[in-house]
Amino acid sequence: QQQVKQSPQSLIVQKGGISIINCAYENTAFDYFPWYQQFPGKGPALLIAIRPDVSEKKEGRFTISFNKSAKQFSLHIMDSQPGDSATYFCAASDDYKLSFGAGTTVTVRA
């Protein structure tokens, strides 16, 4: 079974709106939580990542919120743009392997 559960499976947002993707995990040994972005026909690429010693990390319009006690983390895309339309994967790791969520397809309507 997947070690990282991701929701929703897909979402549609208007240009300028906020996209929120949620992930949950059980393994408390995980100590690295990256988000990957994948465009159609391309391989995934690292977008942003966080360690559990901080509760939030922001890079431009992308923010990770992390709740260690709840074992949950989320990606917020502020001021969503059509170019953000992609599939987003959360992941978790405690060594050199990554466990991925099922992915969320984000569609930004102009």
Added chain:
Amino acid sequence: NAGVTQTPKFRVLKTGQSMTLLCAQDMNHEYMYWYRQDPGMGLRLIHYSVGEGTTAKGEVPDGYNVSRLKKQNFLLGLESAAPSQTSVYFCASRTGTGVSGETQYFGPGTRLLVL
């Protein structure tokens, strides 16, 4: 730098045929990985390697074999393809510090259709 490259980009196989997918990286990375991506299931690890001459099983290794004869190359083999192996296959690599937090760099993928 080309990064991570994969060959071929697309292939159609008949059930029972064999093939080899090639992954090459020019970043001198120690660790290499093979994933498969299926709708609604994310990326699942098939096999991985922590250095030249080493391989290990991942989450879904059945029906696949791998080899890492050269540091820069990681081959994924299907000895007898089955329709359940229809998928998009991604190769990735990263530096070999052995700890979490290092970025995995992905190739463009190989789309495989098994009839």
